[in-house]
Amino acid sequence: MIGSFYELFFARYNYWMAIILMLIGLYALIAKQNLVKKLIGLNIFQTAIFLFYISLGEVRGGTAPIYLPEGVDALYVNPLPHVLILTAIVVGVSVTAVGLSLIVRIHEEYGVIDEAELLQELRRR
Amino acid sequence: MRRNVIIKTVSRFLVPFIQVYALYVIVHGALGAGGGFQGGVVFAASFILMIIAFGLTCVRERFNYKWIVMLSALGITIYATIGLLCLIPGGNYLEYGSIEALLGIPHLHGYLIDAVEIGIGITVMATMTSIIYDMGDTGGESS
Amino acid sequence: MKLKALLAVAFIGIILFWAAGDLPAFGDPEAPATRYTGKLYVDLALSDIGVENIVAAILASYRGFDTLGEVVVIFTAGISVALLLRRGGRL
Amino acid sequence: MIWELDFALLIFMIFCAIAAITVRDLLHATIILSAYSLIMAVIWSEMNAVDVAFTEAAVGAGITTVLFIAAIARTGRRSSD
């Protein structure tokens, strides 16, 4: 029983951690009132997804996907998720930049960046 | 903001090193860790350091919006044009091997990848700097 | 709002943990992804492209179109921020 | 890959994530997010994803933090939750 649990744990713990991080980020993204907090949650959410991808590419005992000199026998990790995540990181920072500039604009227009206060402002106008 | 002479001197000393390192990262991308994107970001970081040390207006005078726009367009143009050049020998879009076969230069494939990485680096550097300029510009004098 | 968010997160979490149970084990060299495309890239990259860094080879050559898209994404973000925040100037 | 180190870093990262979304001061939250990104970069380099780790260290811990700080400087650090 305990042995099988250990096996299960070692086979999966990275995915579990990635999922927990995703959920933390998602919660912040949905529930937090402050708009900057939402974007912080978005960053955590995206990074956790990237961790999930990198975990998919990991090979136990593997080495980084850069060719070793001729004649050295090596097991390389799967390089494809790395490439996908490089692209996705760029997308993430782009979305963050656009979101932050929207927040700056919202602050200029309304003076607040809190959802509840924004609703009050909207009702007042 | 009070300008500290130590910060100014140290960053004047550091910026060239950061930029050389960025260029190294871009060109070294084919051999080890690194590549156009990382190098471009590191290059943009040198501008951030300059903005912190010397203020936004000072940096913006040297490296103005016109440069940024032209450079960010130039980077993508390099990439997309190399892709289009591959059509001339009869290859598909981005098929570098076709140019290598046409000109008969060995390892041209790798050089083209370097050229593409430089294109990526230029665009990323220019765009990141542009974003930092726009985010840091408070409209007033204090930066 | 908090309760709704918790419910949504719990729903997503259940799906995710359920899915994680059937994922290939962490670091398994026999995982479908590693066995299929991963191995193909590792085997072919040096002879096809002649670049030591496999990631750079895939990034610039095999999946170069994705990278073009990536550069366009960051360019779009730059123009977007300029549209939103820049005062004066031409853009 | 050393799983003990990996595991410890992951646990630490979860603490960082929770702290980043609960801290009231946005500047603190940003710095914690930066630390989170840096730990993430360490984990990835330890998982042999060197390119991605490099990018995350440059982007997540560098540019993103600068952007957040610039935005907070223009809006305000106070947060109600």
Place this chain on the structure above:
Amino acid sequence: MTLIDHLPVFLIAIPILASLLILVAGWWDRRFCYPISLVTILSQFGAAVIILAQVMREGTVRYYLGGWAPPLGIELAIDSFNGFILATILLLSVATVIYARKSVEHEIGPEKTIAFYVLFQLLVTGLVGMTITGDIFNLYVFLEISSIAAYALIASARKPRSYLASFNYLILGSIAGGFILIGTGNLYAATGALNMLDIARLLPASFELATVHAGFLFLVIGYSIKAAFFPLHIWLPDAYAESPSAVTILISTVMSKVSVYALFRIIFTIFTTAYIVDVFPVTGFILFIATVAMIAGAVIAIAQSDLKRMLAYSSISQIGYIMFALGVANQIALEGGILHILGHAVMKGCLFMVAGLIIYRVGTSRLSDLGGIAKVMPISCAAFALAGASMIGIPPTIGFMSKYYLVLGALEAGHWVYAAILLLGSLLAVGYIWRFIEIAYFRDGHDGGSGARTLEAPASMLAPMVALALLCLLLGIFVEGLMEIVGPAASLLLGGA
């Protein structure tokens, strides 16, 4: 290889270069922006028509980028289904860009014109890329290009509320993007492939895995958020109502259609009907939600006091009609659904153009301020009536044809209750369309008090609107010609030739 063979990649690469050209030329002189944009989109449309003809003649067109065949590289794949969608979205883009000129001059400051046209071009390019790519991760990359451009374009109205609308869209769009990424990752973990056909080939071996089910759920939820499918539509009304008219037209007609296309592509090409009917039966659920969407969207639309907002809720209802086809999942209903993608794009484009014209001339789109507007804007209101008739489904318009096929398909599958509800939903459409017609034609307000001055807009705005209104009618009359494309597309989705 002739140049014709490279057309698929020219559809994406040339517009990217053109958007840079707009930027650089616009820096020199702002007046260059519009002509370059117009020429680019027109030539894209021409290329799309040529490709569609080629596809109908010779079957699926495949283009290997970098010369790497699928398991390694990315391919562009155009079959009759996405060829049809491609032509549709580019047709609407042409109409929008013609319309945009005056609208942009009016609603967006001159200093933002360059950025607007660059982003407009990038948005169209991203959507075209989403349509023709055959790689599931490439789909995500182009989705993000178009999303980021859309966030900025919505905010380009520079009204306080438009920033909020854009930010809400950004949050939901990012959640959707994250879900799509998770779903893609799950599929990749299960099969190891990223090419759509490759995944479809490898997937049946692992149909029973929870990973695949989760991948399916995440992809469907993600793209449903993007397409504003009913319970996930909350970003839509604000985003449509607060953005500049030209942007509203583009995102309501083109962008939502491409998201629906991606949904169809993922469900039918990657997972195939065998999966959604036998392994993981969701069709009944989708059918139910689609029906709820039809009714709820229409009911909320009737309750609106703002013309643009009313049309936005009507969009939610119409997306329900398209998803109805997905829920029924047989040949005839899918023909109806694909036809409705075109039909809804054309008629909703026309309706939003009318709303934009009214904002252009009257300065407001509140329904209570528009009494008697038909007396001063006769052409626009006539176009509204025609497109509205199509929205309701009065023969012989395109709206009638698509609903006819949908009902036939539902009846063939034995869902006669749903067919009846669909007809009821069409009746509800009468409610909101008639509301505007009644206010415009039979109320007082703009009744020549300000003299005989007509308020009709400039010809460059009227022409695309009238063209789209006539298209509603013509497409309905000559529907047989369309069915020669739509029929093969539907059977292709169902796994046939």
